[in-house]
Amino acid sequence: MPVTLYHNILSAPCRAVMMCAKTIGLDLEEKSVDLFSGEHMKPEFLAMNPCHCVPTIDEDGFIMWESRAINIYLNDKYCKTPEKLYPKNPEKRAQINLMLQYDLCSFNPAIVGYMAPLLFAKKDPDEEAKKKLADQLETFDKMLEGKKYVAGNELSLADFTLGGSCGMLGIVGYDTSSYKNIVAWRDRMVALPGIKDIQERMMAAAAAMQSS
Template identity: 80%
Template sequence: MPVTLYHNIVSAPCRAVMMCAKTIGLDLEEKPVDLLAGEQMKPEFLAMNPCHCVPTIDDDGFIMWESRAINIYLNDKYSSTPEKLYPKDPKKRARINMMLQYDLTTYTPAIVGYVAPILFAKKEPDDETKKKLADQLEIFNNMLEGKNFVAGNELSLADFSLGGATGMMAIVGYDVSGYKNIVAWRDRMVALPGVKDIQERMMEAVAARNESS
């Protein structure tokens, strides 16, 4: 049976899982969840995931949520070369884990804080929110100096999480051209199989939502 992914394409963590699956050659059975309509609060979804969040996967009855944990699991179980994206070397893995935690605690919140008011409330983010994002983009740009990917010169699981978050800025047309390392890394990510398609699907979903609202 295929792995079922409950997702919303606008969600950065959902797209991180989709990118990981594409990279390891895993086909997913996608089941969209309309968060604005409250589908995640339906009894059948809560019975599966009491945290009522996406992404959630069902792997033949094995249920998981939280995108970073999902990607580690999918890579461990389904990749023919799992160490390529998540090496066993303690220092290499530590760098990947560090970037995953940076994304979770700092980078993604800064982006969501900026994008959410525009996307959902049609209002401009406040000055503090703008500064927080600009500061994080400067920090992340510096982190990427001399690297091809976020944890070194090889693609890793951390790139999917930070890539999903970075992609959200396209929703509101945020200009990242001043951050040359981010732009170069983003272009490498978009060149990966299926990633451009995932990003385009996100933009189409946002456009459709805007037309109907």
């Protein structure tokens, strides 16, 4: 049975799953969920996922949500060489887990805090939100110093998660050109097969939303 992904292309965690699936060669059956009209709160969706969030996957009745857990599962089950993206070596895996938690606790919240007023209230973020994002971008840029990818010199599951978050900034045209390490890493990510297409789909959906 195919793996069905319930998603919204504007969601960073959803794109993280899409990037992971593309990289490991897994074709997903996509079902878009309109969060703005409340499709995720309908009884049939709540029956599947009481946390009413995306991404959610359904694999012949096996249901999962939370993008980091989904990516670990998909990589373990469907990647021919799962250790490439999520090594068993304790130190390497610890670095990947560290970056996953960094995104969850610091990086993604700073991006969301900056973007939410722009997208949903049509107003500029306050100075605190601006400073938090600038601080996190500076921190992330320093963390990438001397690395090709976020957890070292090899692509890992953490790159999809951070890539999903960082890609959000393109929606509002945030200038990251001064963060040279972030720019170089982002260019490597976009060069991966299928990743540019996912980003372009997000930008198209954002443009459609903003023009409606």
